Amino acid sequence: MTQALPIDDAVATAPLVTAHDITKRFGTTVALDGVHIEVTPGRTHALAGRNGAGKSTLVSVLTGLTAPDEGRVSFAGKPAPPLSDREAWRSRVACVYQRSTIIPDLSVAENLFLNRQQLDGSIIRWGRVRRAAQELLDTWSVPVDADTVARDLTVEHRQLVEIARSLSRGARFIILDEPTAKLDGAAIKRLFSRIRDLQEQGVTFLFISHHLDETYEICQDITVFRDARHVITAPVAELSKDDLVTAMTGEAVSLNAAARSPHPGIGGTPVLTVTDLQRPGEFSDLDLAIGPGEIVGLAGGGASGKVEVAETIVGLRKAAGGSVRVCDTVPRPGSVRAALHAGIAFVPHDRHDEGLIPEMSVADNVTLTVPEKLGRFGRISRSLRDHLARKAIDQLDIKSDGPLQDVDGLSGGNQQKVVLARALASAPTVLVLITPTAGVDVRSKATLLGVVRDIADTGTGVLVVSDEVDDLRDCDRVLVMVHGHVVHNFPPGWGDNELVAAMEGLR
Template sequence: MTETTVPDLETSVPDHDSTVAEAIGVSKRFGRTTALDRVGLRVTAGRTHALVGRNGAGKSTLVSILTGLAAPDEGEVRFAGRPAPPTADRDAWRSRVACVYQHSTIIPDLTVAENLFINRQGFGGPIVRWRAVRARARELLDTWSVPVAEDTPARELSVEHRQLVEIARSLSYGARFIILDEPTAQLDGAAIRRLFERMRDLQAQGVTFLFISHHLDETYEICSDVTVFRDARHIVTAPVAELGKRELIAAMTGDSTELEQAVPRLPADPHARPVLRVEKLTRPGEFGAVTFDVRPGELVGLAGGGSSGRVEVAETIVGLRRAASGTVHVGERELRGGGVPAARDAGISFVPRDRHDEGLVLTMSVADNATLTVPRRLGRFGLLSRRTRDALARTAIADLDIKVDGPEQGVAELSGGNQQKVVFARALATGPSVLILITPTAGVDVRSKETLRAVVRTAADRGTAVLVVSDELDDLRDCDRVLVMVQGAVTGAYEKGWADGELVAAMEGLT
């Protein structure tokens, strides 16, 4: 494998009015699908530019073109006013642009130093001198203020630190234009604030960012400019300060619909026997003596930061983890081991926190993914009926408004929002009495969030006990009450009508 040299670590600050990157009249088609239709983007040095749009708007395709992983069918890409290099010249691309994706490209079995200089450990020479590699890694980490040790195994890094290592690796090639693709999707509130502080520091050192996120509040907090794509077309580019949230959502959706607020619902029967009872559930080091219940038709939130234990509690209830002590009851039935199948047989269904790693089989079709939990409904004696499978899938496609060519379409071909709807379809296919949703709208666009929230409300109105596990306030707004966890313990309960600041302070342990 060809070794590449490592640029000098000195930084240079570009002129703030200069153009770092441009896409000019770019079009891209995949078969009959137009992914981009003569779109434009201009990113100015020293600023953070947001690229927003619903799933399927064309953002990911543009990122592939801006990073040289795909060539446009029409139009061109320029860096600092000069044409982009040939797509085969990967070193030239790396010196101009890098992308830090939602799903890390760090190799967990290597150390931080090895990840920083992977495939170029010899620094242009034939022999790898590991002491020099570690020293150069330490210099790189210090230059960009990354608070990790160079000899740390990458698997031991937090999501936050993996992202910072990826940014440092990108900067080591000489790139000063970094694309951040959903960087906050797996971070808690404190980690997001630290990421934004690092972005501002790096901006002051001459780094320019293209920021892609479905969280519009983040766009207003960290970005200077915003570009909106819709249906593969460029809609508007403007300074963030000049584009209000109503106008931004209208540009994304094609109408003036604002983010949906909590919808009034009939309260759950306070005298009904709980469907889900969790009593003194404990996993040492993660959470201890957690107790709560959920009644039929009730929406309960379980909120907290990244180290609160909320996700671990949910994954223990659904059988992904084993409790050290405590009990989980569904109705009168106590769950005693058996993992996910036993929980499903008892009436629990769930949406996992990561649809790619835990929620979907990307090599299978929409129909197969949507019906994975109900094989007995598809046929007898081990013979599955494609007609029955497709009928169930079409019902789910209609109920959840999944944008798909048909049940046989590969789930990997769908946008993130539509993939998440397929995960919901699979969870709902069993007709569960308990539905547990873990970070249910991560990486999902505005309109898809509204659809999924409506689906959850409908399930609750039918009598399903719903537990929503999230630190996203919009995920929690429909809940009848929200339980807050801090450092493995439930520290408070908040009835519907809580104020944003009140709940955030509770999740941060400030109350």
Template sequence: MVATPPVVEATGVTKRYGSTVALHEAAISIDQGQTHALVGRNGAGKSTLVNVLTGLQAPDEGTVTFAGEPAPRLTDRDAWRQRVACVYQKSTIIPELTVAENLFLNRHDHGRSGLISWKTVRRKARELLDTWSVDVDVRLPAGDLDVEQRQFVEIARALSFGARFIVLDEPTALLDAAAITRLFGRIRDLQQQGVTFLFISHHLEEIYEICDVVTVFRDARHVLTTAVGALPRAELVAAMTGEAAAETAGARRVPDVAAAPVLEMTGVSLAGAYEDVSLRVRAGEIVGLAGAASSGRIAIAETVAGLRAATGGVVEIAGSLSQPGSVPAALRAGVGFVPQDRHHQGYVAQMSVADNGTLTIPDRLGRAGFIDGRRRDGLARAMIGKLAIKTPGPELPVSGLSGGNQQKVVMARALANDPKLLVLINPTAGVDVRSKEFLLGKVGEIAESGAGVLVASDELDDLRRCDRVLVVFQGRVVAEMPRGWHDHQLVAAMEGVDLDG
């Protein structure tokens, strides 16, 4: 009996972006009818592999086959659509068009007059959705659909091209529990009809509920592939994290438990993001918020910084009530902030190092709204020295700096107003190792000087500097871990895994 070739197989795939190796001799093999999980920490290579498997990028080395046949040329998009489709966390449905128009975009039937027959398009759309048991009115604007309905429409659209291999990228991130249950039911139904899925999720409990096989990537490499039922949860987490790094990074004095709180959140909620969050950060203390990207940790930090207005609860900064959704009020209260995305939120690329570093302190630069260039540049030079920013001078545009030095400028701006509370989101993302160590060391110095620090991150190196870490999962604080935690313990909590299960 001849064995059926895998639906898709990648072998020896290497992909580089400059000096960065995104995939190194990676491999995956997915059999007909499986729901196959792909897991790994941020930077493991999952997104790059999906780009290769869906024909968005060509590997530098290695091969990809579908049912034993070589992958099509990248330019042959129709051939790729017949083999594979990806349903992303962020919908690709065009909200202004109807469901029917989205399903057959650029594939409309034309009548004898050469004009589009909308009656035929709607009929074919209804037939398509009926075939795959999707209960949606094809006449509705796609923007009126909820997240769950959009996902089902995207799956049906992919199947209409002939693809029977679907990549689901974080499909549950925006769904509630009931919608997740319905999605999993639909996946099982489609599996029985011969559809194969690659399922990517940060929630490892979902892997055990819906997937047959799991592949783990770590540091751009394939680590293991095995049946889900044969892999204990603790071993899966260990495969994702590898050898545990040092439990702590550098000794720090124990914060004074009697120190006054610089941040108190009591029963704070933000609709659709997090619910009933209570936490405290004392002067001199570094507190981490750990969790996956969709956990709510980022929204909590942005609420403290004034970017979001909570829908319930109380936020106090340095003993005073915080004004909801006001960045200027947060600055006046003594908050320094390093945002998630330095490129879009952290600096103005064509403005100078001096201008970017002093954006939060215009009142110190001159009188009556006028900027004293000498005073500004003097403050900037002090920042450059304090944070070891490599620049020929304060007048250089930030766009001319390396990523690590750009992040130092963002940190300089956050520290310019001598904050009582420093809020950091993914503070070392996209910087080199040396800059990462420098920035994290600076965070420790800031806490030693008496400021409180709130660090929202899923990077273990960032969190090791914390005196304690609060774990956020699906919008709620579910655990608190004191300094000295082990990698597998924290990662398991972040992914919602019970290691004793």
């Protein structure tokens, strides 16, 4: 049953954007089933829902990339332009996606005025383009130089450049799709400050994030989709976190559970021993030991060095000193193949760039690292491959059409499950997970972390590298890094505020 809670009359004004009774089908799949949303000008409106709820399809409809089968979209009370009129759409709405659309080899100025370099003239005058770009950046308080090559920008600054580019076309409605997924705590605070500043200047935002706390920090209103349908729209202040998760999942869920009690573990000689590991400028003097069946968290902000430590352990980076030992084996430093053969498997930081081959099937991605299990003498048995893939699909509850479906057709949460399935295919002694639930919904997050605990219970040692508190709750202990050093070691029972304060260097 669809619910709607009234928004305070003081802010009830004519909607800037309205999507009314939107239905969209892709073959037999109903991606949106009569949904609606109204976004009030000058506010930040959250769109929440599990993977597959219909959020991405609605974004495609709101940005004019997809025509709805039924329903209508309007801007400030006027019908949306035809899909063929791209400039008209760009002057009304823009989306800053999780994966940047900035072209890395071009300058900031060139990116800002891409395909508009003539500035209404017939000849490109680069000096004029640079001056116009810098004026635009200054107007919207974007702290970068117009001549900077885009690849040298931080993720945070790339996002601000994309917002400025959208504003320069006249758009005052900006969709932010997982904008904080690759930002540390300080950068998130700066981004939220900029959002508030832009709101005061009349810019309206639709905010999409799997991080529920961020929704409560930055948004005034929220709409929840579930199974392609509208569930509820309400002021954020009137919807508790538990009620939000219930709306997203259809089940009562409590977010107030404390970190778990100690796990007995299996005990015995450590399966992973890291001694005096160091890379100048990233981390130094790092010691770490993980026992069989133990889950250890490694937390910290974006500049803490935690990701660099994990990537060094798995062979993506070469240590300048120290050693990594898996049981009695010391893999060759800087070699992913050597780490894999020693018994280390990992889930990388970014599934898009490092975790998946989108043109390949679920079966091929799952079994990519274990060709020796698929046949003899270099020949691959498709039946063995598909058998292993079906086991992984069942174990991780991967929503797909079967082993032969291309992974680029899966939702983000199910893609992440495929990445984890590939890591588990080698039956690792040590499993290293880098931000394992980034960009996945609440239910997929629970499934992923539940599988991790099950794997640990078989004797695998697990290292969870994340700054997401929910990723760390089931850890037997959590190490916190600040500026390349481990500064805290939390046993089970820590509180959220205590851990976050430590990660921010406040404790």
